[in-house]
Amino acid sequence: MNMNNIPSTPGKFKMEKSPFIYNRFRLHYLSLAKLTFWSFIFMGLIVMFFFKSPTTQTSSNSMPSSDLSRRSLKTNSWGGPGWEKRVKSSAKIRSQNGISVLVTGAAGFVGTHVSAALKRRGDGVLGLDNFNNYYDPALKRARQALLERSGIYIVEGDINDVELVKKLFEVVRFSHVMHLAAQAGVRYAMENPGSYVHSNIAGFVNLLEVCKSANPQPAIVWASSSSVYGLNTKIPFSEKDRTDQPASLYAATKKAGEEIAHTYNHIYGLSLTGLRFFTVYGPWGRPDMAYFFFTKDILKGKSIHIFEGANHGTVARDFTYIDDIVKGCLGALDTAEKSTGSGGKKKGNAQLRVFNLGNTSPVPVSDLVSILERLLKVKANRRVMKLPRNGDVPFTHANISYAQREFGYKPTTDLQTGLKKFVRWYVSYYGSGKKNDH
Numbered sequence: 253m254n255m256n257n258i259p260s261t262p263g264k265f266k267m268e269k270s271p272f273i274y275n276r277f278r279l280h281y282l283s284l285a286k287l288t289f290w291s292f293i294f295m296g297l298i299v300m301f302f303f304k305s306p307t308t309q310t311s312s313n314s315m316p317s318s319d320l321s322r323r324s325l326k327t328n329s330w331g332g333p334g335w336e337k338r339v340k341s342s343a344k345i346r347s348q349n350g351i352s353v354l355v356t357g358a359a360g361f362v363g364t365h366v367s368a369a370l371k372r373r374g375d376g377v378l379g380l381d382n383f384n385n386y387y388d389p390a391l392k393r394a395r396q397a398l399l400e401r402s403g404i405y406i407v408e409g410d411i412n413d414v415e416l417v418k419k420l421f422e423v424v425r426f427s428h429v430m431h432l433a434a435q436a437g438v439r440y441a442m443e444n445p446g447s448y449v450h451s452n453i454a455g456f457v458n459l460l461e462v463c464k465s466a467n468p469q470p471a472i473v474w475a476s477s478s479s480v481y482g483l484n485t486k487i488p489f490s491e492k493d494r495t496d497q498p499a500s501l502y503a504a505t506k507k508a509g510e511e512i513a514h515t516y517n518h519i520y521g522l523s524l525t526g527l528r529f530f531t532v533y534g535p536w537g538r539p540d541m542a543y544f545f546f547t548k549d550i551l552k553g554k555s556i557h558i559f560e561g562a563n564h565g566t567v568a569r570d571f572t573y574i575d576d577i578v579k580g581c582l583g584a585l586d587t588a589e590k591s592t593g594s595g596g597k598k599k600g601n602a603q604l605r606v607f608n609l610g611n612t613s614p615v616p617v618s619d620l621v622s623i624l625e626r627l628l629k630v631k632a633n634r635r636v637m638k639l640p641r642n643g644d645v646p647f648t649h650a651n652i653s654y655a656q657r658e659f660g661y662k663p664t665t666d667l668q669t670g671l672k673k674f675v676r677w678y679v680s681y682y683g684s685g686k687k688n689d690h
């Protein structure tokens with residue numbers, strides 16, 4: 253359905269084009285039957301007008317329809333007393349010193365885990381997610397159902413829908429935003445570059461625009477990426493290292509996000525904390541990630557491609573387990589200082605931070621496969637191939653001392669332990685059979 257054809261507000265109905273009015277000067281030519289027919293049409297329009305309450309809006313699409321808006325804003329209705337009640341109840345703080353958090357990307361992998369953890373400790377949590385189909389939306393719906401059971405409502409909408417995001421801040425005085433909505437994946441950026449610009453740049457700016465005008469301004473913690481270290485060879489990666497040679501458009505948009513964060517902090521006094529996640533994995537994970545689709549393909553007996561670097565060099569990742577990442581996210585939220593601005597104006601300097609959240613022990617991808625083979629009790633059909641030039645970097649390794657110092661971040665799950673938990677979840681969710689076609 254083309255959003256541009258849908259009036260975004262009832263006021264946009266062009267009543268003067270009603271055929272009844274248009275024809276009213278020719279009434280004497282109309283038969284009684286015709287008069288009755290047009291009367292019904294007119295009455296219908298009036299009924300539609302009144303039943304569309306001013307607060308029950310349809311999210312509007314201000315973006316031109318292009319491939320940029322592949323996940324174009326959906327036409328889900330929002331607003332109205334029932335909807336607001338649901339939003340408020342979900343965001344209600346239920347513990348002393350609790351915080352109220354808007355979690356964008358709440359139906360995503362990290363978003364689901366962080367939302368659940370916040371709720372568990374009594375914080376108010378409201379989710380926002382556009383449920384796009386970058387990967388199987390059924391998995392996102394299952395995560396949504398999980399969160400719903402603990403009282404978390406996920407509003408279905410896009411961060412680019414400024415009216416919707418504004419409305420959320422009118423209904424709830426969020427103290428914090430955990431911004432995890434993004435177009436992820438390093439290799440997909442060559443297939444659909446526009447989606448990265450749409451979510452990671454335009455979407456982030458739209459969200460910050462709303463946050464800077466909100467009263468009070470929330471403190472924002474958001475997902476950057478280890479990929480900003482790009483082609484760096486100095487290891488482990490430290491926050492002080494250069495980040496000006498990204499290897500993928502994904503990395504470039506995350507790096508752009510860090511610069512955008514600087515600007516909004518500088519001009520409007522927004523408190524901003526970026527978290528550079530290092531290849532996060534675990535139960536309820538992302539099916540587009542290697543550990544996930546390797547599991548699926550190994551079980552199905554399909555071959556898997558294991559990348560190697562130049563001169564048969566090892567490709568390795570600092571795989572980080574989801575529970576450790578969640579602790580990092582909560583630590584960042586809890587140490588985030590308040591934003592200083594109000595009414596869209598800066599009142600003083602605000603906090604601006606960026607942290608690595610990694611595991612500090614890189615593992616070669618071939619070792620990851622060996623662990624999966626042992627856990628699944630199936631031999632993988634390995635095909636070694638050269639690391640394609642489509643955005644991958646050969647190696648990641650986090651220095652986490654800054655996060656450790658600031659909020660005691662200390663990962664405790666090694667890859668073997670974390671994959672065991674992932675495989676247990678995978679088998680319970682999809683079954684261990686060879687027919688799972690997700």
Ligand SMILES: O=C(O)[C@H]1O[C@H](OP(=O)(O)OP(=O)(O)OC[C@H]2O[C@@H](n3ccc(=O)[nH]c3=O)[C@H](O)[C@@H]2O)[C@H](O)[C@@H](O)[C@H]1O
Binds near residue numbers: 436437531559567569
């Ligand atoms: O830290 C991040 O910021 C990013 O982490 C993740 O990217 P990556 O570390 O690239 O994870 P992932 O694709 O699982 O590949 C894992 C390994 O398998 C290798 N790999 C991959 C595919 C394949 O077919 N064969 C293979 O060997 C591949 O070369 C790599 O060495 C997130 O997806 C990304 O959204 C972002 O969050």
